[in-house]
Amino acid sequence: MSALQTIVDAVALGSLFALVAMGIGLIFGVMRLVNFAQGELLTAGAYALLLTNDLPLAVSIVVMFATVIAFALATEVAVRPLRTASPAAMLVTTFAFSFLLQAVFLLVWGSQGDNVGILPELNQAVEIGGLRVRWVTLASIGVGALLLTGLALLLNRTTIGLEMRAAAHDFRTARLLGVRANRVIRFAFLLAGVLAAAATLMLVVQRPLVTPTFGFQLVIPALVGVVVGGLDRLTSATLGGFAIGFATAILGDVLPSGSRVFLPSVVFALVIVVLLVRPSGLFTRARTVVERV
Amino acid sequence: MNRLRGASELAGPVFLLALVAVLGSFASRSIQVEFRSALVSATIVIALYVFVGNSGVVSFGHVSFVAVGAFAAGLVSVPEALKLSASPELYPFIAGAEVGNAASLVIAAAVGGVYAFLVGVPLMRLSGLAAGIATFAVLEITHNVLRNWPKIGPGAKTLPLVPETSSLLQLGVGAIAVATIAFAYQRSRPGRLLRAAREDSAAAQGSGVNIHRQRLLAFTLSGALAGFGGGLLVHLLGSITTEQVYLDLTFITLAMLIIGGVSSLWGAVVGALLISGLNSLLAEAEKGIGAVDLPTGARLVTLGTLMALVLLFRPSGITGGRELTFGRVRAHVPRRFRPERAT
Secondary structure (H helix, E strand, O other): OHHHHHHHHHHHHHHHHHHHHHHHHHHHHHHOOOOOOHHHHHHHHHHHHHHOOOOOHHHHHHHHHHHHHHHHHHHHHHOHHHOOOOHHHHHHHHHHHHHHHHHHHHHHHOOOOEEOOOOHHHHOEEEEOOEEEEHHHHHHHHHHHHHHHHHHHHHHHOHHHHHHHHHHHOHHHHHHOOOOHHHHHHHHHHHHHHHHHHHHHHHHHHOOEEOOOOOHHHHHHHHHHHHHHOOOOHHHHHHHHHHHHHHHHHHHHHOOHHHHHHHHHHHHHHHHHHHHHOOOOOOOOOOOOOOOO | OHHHHHHHOOHHHHHHHHHHHHHHHHOOHHHHHHHHHHHHHHHHHHHHHHHHHHHOOOOOOHHHHHHHHHHHHHHOOOOHHHHHHHOOOOOHHHHHOOOOHHHHHHHHHHHHHHHHHHHHHHHOOOOHHHHHHHHHHHHHHHHHHHHHOOOOOOOOOOEOOOOOOOOHHHHHHHHHHHHHHHHHHHHOHHHHHHHHHHHOHHHHHHOOOOHHHHHHHHHHHHHHHHHHHHHHHHHHHOOEOHHHHOHHHHHHHHHHHHHHOOOOHHHHHHHHHHHHHHHHHHHHHHHOEOOEOOOOOHHHHHHHHHHHHHHHHOOOOOOOOOOOOOOOOOOOOOOOOOOOOOO
């Protein structure tokens, strides 16, 4: 029974990471940019919730979505000069963005952290067939599944979705065939913003203490998951995000309590092993990759 | 003649480092600390440059080697009783070890180099994003283990009362020695092979360069120098915790290297000294100098902004990634910071 309990929690954590991972994957798909600053979208959203804590819940959530999306679109403008840079150079640049935003948050709100008491009732547990599951766990899984399905439909059934997939596959050819590059890139950032906002809401309910590194703590494993899963396709990136959340939760339960403090080491060691065995990603199609070293 | 002009490229970095050490000796004791810490930063950034600059592969993991170097040098410099009071479970061979200042720095370099070699054997097969993430994983693992394994160090506690032997003279000599080693390496055959691989890995491989071996060599050397830098750091601070050698230091050293210009020794030195100076100035301004009184945290915001702007609009750094040359002919001019494309 407790094994099932662990699996439910692991799926919930996995869904949360998958949301962030999918945002990273979307942006990478259209412009080969790994966005380290994705986590700061979540932090900005959490601070938006903090500032609007006294307003009605619906207003607060709308403001939060608007803030996160605005931040996402601002990121798009900021990275425009980078479009021709190499992925590694872009990674370092967004790392700098991330650090800068954290410094700004630190300057404004300090490092102590503030409590955002939003939707505390979601933390109550509900009993399903002997399992005690918190509402927020169910909500995370539900929201995750809903958004991921919605996005899949959007990508596969609409024109802009088709354009995004074309751009992700071969950006230059897509442009030549009339795909509007700026629009596609902006749309990818917009979607990444929506995903980040949804993740913010779920995360704040579970961890109400908002600090300047609130989102950074989540984006590191998600980012690692994305690379481990494979950046080539959106599905593999999302699966990678899910896998790292799932594996972290499972390992956290399996490890003997004495060595649980070493959980990050175990997870990251696993990451290194996977990267060595499959440098292009765990969930990418098996094909002969010519390693340019 | 060519050799002479080549060696003259080392003059700029050495002069600048010596200048900082000399200027520092005129400063009052409280301000002198800033000069000393600038020299330590320069040492660490040069160490980082040896790998990142020559190979073009980004490493988020070098502070791991600084960390193990700092703890190694710190642990062998503190008397046994003191160590055991900070961490009673310490392995006897660590608890019992006590050596002098110079030996502790040698140990720091050795530990850093060995650790980098062990990590590098598997990791140097990776490139691009995978290498970035994997080196980051190394940083996380190192931090996590150092923090939670009381048998090899003080764990989450502070290692106190490390002798503060990092004088201006020692730091100046140390930084110049590290710069000289870095320069000798980049002029040597292995250094040139690695730089060739950075510019065009396929062509380099076609010409018979074993890229894995060359990267591993640079990584190990770089790790040893970073460990040495860690040793200098711990003797400067007088105490150390795992948090001091973690994300913030990773960011600041990378920022220094990138702002200066990642593909030249001159860039590494200029970046490190410039940002150290700015950092000290801003830290003073946060405390208030004259009419200027910045809020706490403005320092990090300024540095972050500067790094982001340089990366966006001058990705090759303020020196353009060139060595400082005298005369008309430039010996070898790496055009810009261009890490290899991810596969």
